[in-house]
Amino acid sequence: MLTSASTPIKSVAVVGAGLMGRRIAGVMARGGFRTVLTDANAEILPAALSDAQAMCSDVVELSTSADIADAVSGVDLVIEAIVENLEIKREVFKIMRASNAEAILATNSSVIPITAIASELADTSNCVGMHWWNPPDLIPIVEVIRGEGTSDAAMDLCFEALTRAGKLPVRVERDVPGFVGNRLQHALWREAIDLVASGVCDAETVDLVVRNTIGLRLAEMGPIENADYVGLDLTLAIHEQVLPSINSDPFPSAHLSELVAAGNLGAKSGSGFLEWPVGSREAAAARLSAHVSSQLSAQHHTD
Numbered sequence: 001m002l003t004s005a006s007t008p009i010k011s012v013a014v015v016g017a018g019l020m021g022r023r024i025a026g027v028m029a030r031g032g033f034r035t036v037l038t039d040a041n042a043e044i045l046p047a048a049l050s051d052a053q054a055m056c057s058d059v060v061e062l063s064t065s066a067d068i069a070d071a072v073s074g075v076d077l078v079i080e081a082i083v084e085n086l087e088i089k090r091e092v093f094k095i096m097r098a099s100n101a102e103a104i105l106a107t108n109s110s111v112i113p114i115t116a117i118a119s120e121l122a123d124t125s126n127c128v129g130m131h132w133w134n135p136p137d138l139i140p141i142v143e144v145i146r147g148e149g150t151s152d153a154a155m156d157l158c159f160e161a162l163t164r165a166g167k168l169p170v171r172v173e174r175d176v177p178g179f180v181g182n183r184l185q186h187a188l189w190r191e192a193i194d195l196v197a198s199g200v201c202d203a204e205t206v207d208l209v210v211r212n213t214i215g216l217r218l219a220e221m222g223p224i225e226n227a228d229y230v231g232l233d234l235t236l237a238i239h240e241q242v243l244p245s246i247n248s249d250p251f252p253s254a255h256l257s258e259l260v261a262a263g264n265l266g267a268k269s270g271s272g273f274l275e276w277p278v279g280s281r282e283a284a285a286a287r288l289s290a291h292v293s294s295q296l297s298a299q300h301h302t303d
């Protein structure tokens with residue numbers, strides 16, 4: 001088991017070289033960590049490596065391995081970024097631990113608690129949640145989540161390594177599904193979908209209102225500071241009035257389920273709440289990256 005006197009993390013294996021994993025590997029290599037990237041599908045590794053290398057200078061230590069056990073063996077930290085499936089993640093955690101008894105095992109799961117993923121390991125003190133946001137090279141926050149057995153040393157070492165990699169880690173002290181960011185995000189999405197489903201307004205209007213009201217503010221003032229800023233007496237009065245009619249269903253919207261059942265999956269199928277003509281998905285990705293980059297650079301200028 002690691003102790004608080006453990007040496008800092010120097011080497012990293014990223015398991016899963018898809019959308020997230022290849023960029024997480026790029027961030028860690030760029031931050032000075034010896035990094036190896038692996039995936040069950042060896043065919044994607046050359047393209048994944050070249051995407052990760054494009055984020056780095058020539059001097060970084062970044063490689064790939066088609067063998068997960070080899071990639072994981074001997075490293076200080078493993079970041080798992082494979083498919084979001086509890087059973088598959090559980091199996092991969094057992095394989096990773098069998099090949100490396102000492103490493104901190106971290107999962108980039110979006111919503112599945114680390115306690116569930118690591119539940120079949122004998123010792124979970126070196127298992128943490130490490131939730132990066134997409135695109136992981138741009139979005140500063142990484143949520144570091146304490147599972148039921150996670151040691152202070154494992155939390156501290158991950159926090160320190162992510163800081164060295166140029167990220168803004170935050171501690172999530174209880175292993176709740178969705179952690180902090182996704183709970184907040186999906187509380188908003190549940191209400192957004194319900195407003196459309198119940199005919200209060202159309203889908204375009206929901207996004208227009210969000211982007212031109214709370215969306216304008218949120219990057220500068222979070223909900224807690226904003227509540228204090230407007231006054232907690234006003235916040236209380238608003239909640240007494242509005243909370244009883246805000247959706248609180250503990251299950252997904254029937255409207256959402258119907259869209260999915262009909263094959264209307266959004267951008268990837270051409271139609272969802274909105275229409276997505278060919279090329280519009282790529283245009284949206286570029287628009288989003290450009291906006292996030294310009295917001296971050298504006299923030300750095302005013303820090």
Ligand SMILES: NC(=O)c1ccc[n+]([C@@H]2O[C@H](COP(=O)([O-])OP(=O)(O)OC[C@H]3O[C@@H](n4cnc5c(N)ncnc54)[C@H](O)[C@@H]3O)[C@@H](O)[C@H]2O)c1
Nearest residue numbers: 016017018019020021039040041081082083084109110134
């Ligand atoms: N996409 C996002 O916006 C986002 C954001 C935050 C967190 N996440 C989480 O990150 C993880 C990865 O998401 P993604 O979007 O990169 O997925 P992805 O589908 O792009 O990549 C997943 C990769 O895992 C590989 N894989 C599947 N099973 C494997 C196994 N048993 N062993 C090794 N490799 C295996 C696949 O071949 C694939 O290349 C998921 O847990 C997801 O919930 C995704």
